[in-house]
Amino acid sequence: MIEVENLTKRYGRTTAVDGVSFRVQKGEILGFLGPNGAGKTTTMRILTCYLPPTEGTARVAGYDVFEAPLEVKKRVGYIPETPPLYPDMAVDDFLDFCAKIKGLPAASRQGKIDEAVGKTKIGDVRGKLIGRLSKGYRQRVGLAQAILANPDVLILDEPTAGLDPKQIIETRELIKSLGGDHTIVLSTHILPEVSMTCGRVVIINKGKVVAEDTPANLTRRLRGAGALRVDVRGDAAAAAEAVRAVAGVVAVRSRSESSEATTLEVEAEAGRDVRAQIARAVVGHGLDLLALQQVGMSLY
Amino acid sequence: MTALRNVGAIVEKEWRHYFGSPIAYVALMVWTLLFGIFFYFAFSLFLRQSMMAAQQMEFGGGPKMSLNEWLIRPVMHNMAVVALFVAPMLTMRLFAEEKRQGTIELLATAPITDLQIVLGKFLAAVGLYGLMILAGLLNLALVWHYASTPPEWKPVVSGALALLLFGSCFLALGVFVSTLTRNQIVAGILSFCLFLGVWTLGWADDPSAGPMMKALAYLGVTTHMEDLVKGVVDLKDVVFYLSFIVFGLFLAHQSVQSQRWRA
Numbered sequence: 001m002i003e004v005e006n007l008t009k010r011y012g013r014t015t016a017v018d019g020v021s022f023r024v025q026k027g028e029i030l031g032f033l034g035p036n037g038a039g040k041t042t043t044m045r046i047l048t049c050y051l052p053p054t055e056g057t058a059r060v061a062g063y064d065v066f067e068a069p070l071e072v073k074k075r076v077g078y079i080p081e082t083p084p085l086y087p088d089m090a091v092d093d094f095l096d097f098c099a100k101i102k103g104l105p106a107a108s109r110q111g112k113i114d115e116a117v118g119k120t121k122i123g124d125v126r127g128k129l130i131g132r133l134s135k136g137y138r139q140r141v142g143l144a145q146a147i148l149a150n151p152d153v154l155i156l157d158e159p160t161a162g163l164d165p166k167q168i169i170e171t172r173e174l175i176k177s178l179g180g181d182h183t184i185v186l187s188t189h190i191l192p193e194v195s196m197t198c199g200r201v202v203i204i205n206k207g208k209v210v211a212e213d214t215p216a217n218l219t220r221r222l223r224g225a226g227a228l229r230v231d232v233r234g235d236a237a238a239a240a241e242a243v244r245a246v247a248g249v250v251a252v253r254s255r256s257e258s259s260e261a262t263t264l265e266v267e268a269e270a271g272r273d274v275r276a277q278i279a280r281a282v283v284g285h286g287l288d289l290l291a292l293q294q295v296g297m298s299l300y
Numbered sequence: 301m302t303a304l305r306n307v308g309a310i311v312e313k314e315w316r317h318y319f320g321s322p323i324a325y326v327a328l329m330v331w332t333l334l335f336g337i338f339f340y341f342a343f344s345l346f347l348r349q350s351m352m353a354a355q356q357m358e359f360g361g362g363p364k365m366s367l368n369e370w371l372i373r374p375v376m377h378n379m380a381v382v383a384l385f386v387a388p389m390l391t392m393r394l395f396a397e398e399k400r401q402g403t404i405e406l407l408a409t410a411p412i413t414d415l416q417i418v419l420g421k422f423l424a425a426v427g428l429y430g431l432m433i434l435a436g437l438l439n440l441a442l443v444w445h446y447a448s449t450p451p452e453w454k455p456v457v458s459g460a461l462a463l464l465l466f467g468s469c470f471l472a473l474g475v476f477v478s479t480l481t482r483n484q485i486v487a488g489i490l491s492f493c494l495f496l497g498v499w500t501l502g503w504a505d506d507p508s509a510g511p512m513m514k515a516l517a518y519l520g521v522t523t524h525m526e527d528l529v530k531g532v533v534d535l536k537d538v539v540f541y542l543s544f545i546v547f548g549l550f551l552a553h554q555s556v557q558s559q560r561w562r563a
Contacts, residue, residue, distance in 0.1 A: 084403040101407070103305075
């Protein structure tokens with residue numbers, strides 16, 4: 001559905017996207033993972049024909065974003081990072097305007113609006129001005145706008161940013177339910193989000209693709225190299241010493257020290273699970289083990 | 301067909317903004333208020349002058365005064381000055397606000413062309429401005445109602461056309477200026493200065509002026525109003541205004557397109 005080949009975008013001297021290539025199959029949900037400024041938004045803007053690429057090609061549903069932008073735009077629903085909304089318009093009026101510029105025929109317009117409103121659960125704010133809505137509702141109005149024309153491809157730039165935990169879960173559920181019918185590309189910098197919603201992940205850093213895999217495989221790889229957080233009560237120096245002696249531990253940093261407890265950050269060898277050994281070592285030295293937690297799930 | 305519908309959707313949306321905010325009401329109020337004031341003063345002057353003329357008539361002198369010449373024409377000229385002030389109000393937010401709010405991304409990723417966006421925004425402004433002119437013309441209805449010999453209606457129509465064309469030139473330029481910045485105040489001030497500059501070009505019209513000055517004067521938007529307000533519809537004036545508008549919209553379209561490359 002989406003074919004990106006050797007895509008490059010330069011702004012003056014800075015290169016925002018550097019030779020990115022990936023493909024997305026029909027019905028797939030692709031996660032776009034990377035730190036802020038990695039080039040996620042720029043790539044998405046090229047896919048939605050908002051920006052022209054400097055080099056390389058991107059095709060959506062067989063149409064080149066540069067050669068046939070109108071055909072691409074007809075097939076793509078997009079929410080930028082901050083949903084583009086008119087605060088002085090009511091939700092219904094806004095969706096009606098969006099339906100018109102997306103070229104929905106008059107006969108089916110109201111039906112499509114009702115459908116999008118139902119899917120995004122914004123029925124109770126339809127008559128309200130967008131400017132008076134909470135952040136969560138605005139995000140959902142943005143999503144309603146994106147799915148309005150029932151596009152083949154949905155491009156969502158950080159769809160859960162700024163939402164409360166309950167809204168995040170609801171949004172993820174919604175995105176998952178949209179997969180299958182729609183091909184979805186979503187960007188995020190939260191790894192669990194990808195593993196929960198996406199079938200495949202492209203990790204991008206400094207404009208380059210650094211990894212591409214299923215979330216399960218990526219998590220496995222990361223877990224090996226991950227850090228452990230160990231909370232210990234007792235002599236801080238002795239605890240650090242005991243943990244360092246465990247086979248497979250590469251480094252130990254003592255992070256916060258109070259009279260109550262010490263937090264140790266432990267780095268282990270890749271692919272080796274040392275949790276049990278650490279627990280035994282701490283307790284064996286007569287110290288209290290308060291917590292043992294994996295913190296290597298995030299990329300940075 | 302789709303092009304027309306897209307332009308229509310943009311016009312409708314802009315009208316929602318105009319009438320959902322104080323802009324439309326303030327513009328309409330300022331315009332009709334000033335129209336009324338100018339109309340009142342021109343009318344009082346006309347009454348005084350015609351009284352004097354009537355006295356002179358008894359001694360066998362003085363022509364009959366025309367309402368068109370003494371009342372309607374000066375009001376039209378004054379309203380052209382008001383248009384200079386009101387036009388930036390109508391155009392300054394058109395693109396600047398979309399850029400500030402980030403909603404330009406919504407328009408730019410929808411299956412509509414940049415030209416349709418520019419045209420829609422321009423026509424929305426022209427529509428509101430046309431409504432203002434019509435509201436002002438209501439004053440003149442009084443003249444028809446009360447005057448023993450009503451004025452000619454053709455110069456009124458051509459005068460209104462002159463105001464519409466003249467103001468639309470400003471609106472087209474204003475749309476262009478609004479694409480240049482994300483700050484509507486900056487857009488408003490820049491537009492006003494630009495309009496004033498184009499206005500003053502007309503002052504170069506002087507019988508003793510050289511060919512350079514004559515050419516500059518020709519570009520002045522006021523120069524082409526005279527005949528229209530008098531009731532003489534000359535194709536060359538209409539063509540001048542239309543080409544001015546097309547030029548303004550061309551600049552706006554180029555500016556919108558080029559920003560994608562620079563962004």
